[in-house]
Amino acid sequence: MKKDLTLSSLLLFFACSAGFSQTPDSTAMKFAPVITAEDAKKHLSVLASDEYEGRETGKEGQKKAAKYIADDFKKIGLVSATDETYLQKFPLVLSTPAGADLVIGGKKYENNKDFYVLPYGKPLTMEAKRILFLGYGISDAKYDDYKNTDVKDKVLLVIGGEPISEDSVSFISGKKELSDWTNSYRKKSDLAKEKGAAALIVINENFAGNLELMKHFLASPSLKLEPDTSKEKTVGPVPAEKDQKKKLPQVGISVKTANEIIAPENLDALIKKIRSTKQSVSFEIKSSFELAVSSKEDKIYSENVLGIIKGTEHPEEVVFITAHYDHLGVRDGKVFNGADDDGSGTVGVMEIANAFEKAKETGSAPKRTLVFMTVAGEEKGLLGSSYYTNNPIFPIEKTVCDLNIDMIGRTDDHYKDTVDYVYIIGSDKISTELHKINEHANSTYTHLKLDYKYNDPNDPNRFYFRSDHYNFAKKGVPIIFYFNGTHEDYHQETDEVSKINFDILAKRAQLVFYTAWEVANRKDRIVTDVVQEKEKK
Ligand SMILES: [Zn+2]
Known part of the structure; x- marks a missing residue:
C-alpha cells in the first residue's frame, strides 16, 4: 500500500504536465500498420517450427533462430550494434548431473532408484555423524516440530506432507484441504535452511511415482553465466526481489528406506503416535550420513541479437525493445516450440523494428536511438539480459527504458470473451x-x-x-512488461503456432510501437521519479 501513496500524488502532478498533444501523431499512425498479423505469422511459422528444435539456449536450434533474426534485422535495414553478425556472444557454464552417492549408517543407496537429490547446482560433499528425526518438519501455530529443538548444522529426516486425523482432517488447516506444508515443495526446505539445518531428507509416501515425474528434471543440465552475475545487487530505485535463498540439499527417500534408517523404530507407529498425541516426535538416529553429488562442467556460448536505428537528435540516448527468443528445447523426443513463449514477443520485436525502419526510410527517423534486442537464456534464469545489462553496449545511464514483450499471442482463462487486453507490469515502478x-x-x-x-x-x-x-529495472532503467498471462499450453509441447491469435499479437505489438514512438521522439527524455521502499525480506 506504500506504493499507492507515492504514486497517486505523482500521478496527479503528471496529469497536468505530461504534455501530450491533443491530436494523434499522423506519422506514427501511418507506420503502425506495417506491423501485420500476416508478417508475424510468416516469421513465427519459421521460428516456432520443429526445425528450430525448441530454441534451447546453447543448442543448435537457438543458434539457428539467432541467425534467422539477425538475417531479418539486416534485411530490413537495421544497423548491427556489434559486428557483422548482429550478435552479442556470452559465455555460460553447463553443469550436467554426473551422479550422487548416499551412504547412511554404512549402507550405500542407489541414486535415482533408492533416493533422489534435488538439484543443488554445484557439486557437493557432506558428512554428519547423526541424523535428527523431526516429525513432519513443520513449524505452525497448531503443530510445531521445531519447538525447543536446535537443528543447527544437523541433517533432518522428516515425513512428507502434514499430520492428519483419522478422518483425514489436517492438523494445520483444520479441514480436509491440505496446507502449503504439503503443497509447496519448498516450504519445508526453506524453513530448515532458515533454522540452520545442513540438509533435509524427506520421506516420500509416493516415492516411485514422484521419481518418475521428476526423471527429466533430475537429469537436466543447468546453465549459469560465467562469471555468475545473478547475485548482482540491485542498484536502481526498484522493488527488490526477495532474497532467493540458496536451496538446501534435499534428499527424497521411500518409506522402506526410511524404516531401514529409523529401525528399530517404525514409521507407521510414529505417525500413529503423532496422530493420537497431536504432538511432534523427534529423536536422534545414531547413523552416519554421507552425501556426494557430482557434475560435469562445460563452457559453452550463447547469443543475444541486436539491431539498431540511430537517433537523429539524441543518438546517445537509447530506447530498448526486447523479447527472449529461446525456449525449452526438446524433451523425450517432443519439441517444445514456444510459439507464444516467447516466439510471439520475438516476432513482435521484428515487426516493430520493421515499422520504425520504414518510417526512417521515408524521412521520419526517431530522435533517439532504438535498440531491438532479442535475448537467449531467459528460460534458464534471465541469463542473456543479465549478461547484457552487466556488459552493456550502450551506457546504462543513457538507456531510456526497456519495453519488454514476453507472450502476446494468446489469451488466458480470465479473458475468455474478449481478446482485446494486455497485462501491463512494472510501468509505474520507475518512471511515472x-x-x-x-x-x-x-x-x-x-x-x-x-x-x-x-x-x-x-x-x-x-x-x-x-x-x-x-x-x-535492477539497474534503475524504466521498464514495461507486456504479457498475455499464462494458459494451459504454457511451458507445454502444445504451445504451437496454430493456437496463436495473430490479430491480437499485432495489435499488442502496435501498442509497444506507439509507446516507443513517443518515448523516442518526445522533446525531453523521460525521467526516473518513483523511488520505492525496498521490499521487506
Ligand atoms: Zn517461458
Missing part, C-alpha cells in the same frame, strides 16, 4: 511518465484493456521478476 505514455498511446490508438492485475511485485506469481525487463 513512461506509465502515462503507455496509457496515452493505448487510449489514443490501440484501445486495449490494460490490466494491472499482476503489477504488484508482491503478487504471488511474481511476474515482475520473471522476465528480462527485470534485469534493466
Whole structure:
C-alpha cells in the first residue's frame, strides 16, 4: 500500500504536465500498420517450427533462430550494434548431473532408484555423524516440530506432507484441504535452511511415482553465466526481489528406506503416535550420513541479437525493445516450440523494428536511438539480459527504458470473451511518465484493456521478476512488461503456432510501437521519479 501513496500524488502532478498533444501523431499512425498479423505469422511459422528444435539456449536450434533474426534485422535495414553478425556472444557454464552417492549408517543407496537429490547446482560433499528425526518438519501455530529443538548444522529426516486425523482432517488447516506444508515443495526446505539445518531428507509416501515425474528434471543440465552475475545487487530505485535463498540439499527417500534408517523404530507407529498425541516426535538416529553429488562442467556460448536505428537528435540516448527468443528445447523426443513463449514477443520485436525502419526510410527517423534486442537464456534464469545489462553496449545511464514483450499471442482463462487486453507490469515502478505514455498511446490508438492485475511485485506469481525487463529495472532503467498471462499450453509441447491469435499479437505489438514512438521522439527524455521502499525480506 506504500506504493499507492507515492504514486497517486505523482500521478496527479503528471496529469497536468505530461504534455501530450491533443491530436494523434499522423506519422506514427501511418507506420503502425506495417506491423501485420500476416508478417508475424510468416516469421513465427519459421521460428516456432520443429526445425528450430525448441530454441534451447546453447543448442543448435537457438543458434539457428539467432541467425534467422539477425538475417531479418539486416534485411530490413537495421544497423548491427556489434559486428557483422548482429550478435552479442556470452559465455555460460553447463553443469550436467554426473551422479550422487548416499551412504547412511554404512549402507550405500542407489541414486535415482533408492533416493533422489534435488538439484543443488554445484557439486557437493557432506558428512554428519547423526541424523535428527523431526516429525513432519513443520513449524505452525497448531503443530510445531521445531519447538525447543536446535537443528543447527544437523541433517533432518522428516515425513512428507502434514499430520492428519483419522478422518483425514489436517492438523494445520483444520479441514480436509491440505496446507502449503504439503503443497509447496519448498516450504519445508526453506524453513530448515532458515533454522540452520545442513540438509533435509524427506520421506516420500509416493516415492516411485514422484521419481518418475521428476526423471527429466533430475537429469537436466543447468546453465549459469560465467562469471555468475545473478547475485548482482540491485542498484536502481526498484522493488527488490526477495532474497532467493540458496536451496538446501534435499534428499527424497521411500518409506522402506526410511524404516531401514529409523529401525528399530517404525514409521507407521510414529505417525500413529503423532496422530493420537497431536504432538511432534523427534529423536536422534545414531547413523552416519554421507552425501556426494557430482557434475560435469562445460563452457559453452550463447547469443543475444541486436539491431539498431540511430537517433537523429539524441543518438546517445537509447530506447530498448526486447523479447527472449529461446525456449525449452526438446524433451523425450517432443519439441517444445514456444510459439507464444516467447516466439510471439520475438516476432513482435521484428515487426516493430520493421515499422520504425520504414518510417526512417521515408524521412521520419526517431530522435533517439532504438535498440531491438532479442535475448537467449531467459528460460534458464534471465541469463542473456543479465549478461547484457552487466556488459552493456550502450551506457546504462543513457538507456531510456526497456519495453519488454514476453507472450502476446494468446489469451488466458480470465479473458475468455474478449481478446482485446494486455497485462501491463512494472510501468509505474520507475518512471511515472513512461506509465502515462503507455496509457496515452493505448487510449489514443490501440484501445486495449490494460490490466494491472499482476503489477504488484508482491503478487504471488511474481511476474515482475520473471522476465528480462527485470534485469534493466535492477539497474534503475524504466521498464514495461507486456504479457498475455499464462494458459494451459504454457511451458507445454502444445504451445504451437496454430493456437496463436495473430490479430491480437499485432495489435499488442502496435501498442509497444506507439509507446516507443513517443518515448523516442518526445522533446525531453523521460525521467526516473518513483523511488520505492525496498521490499521487506
Ligand atoms: Zn517461458
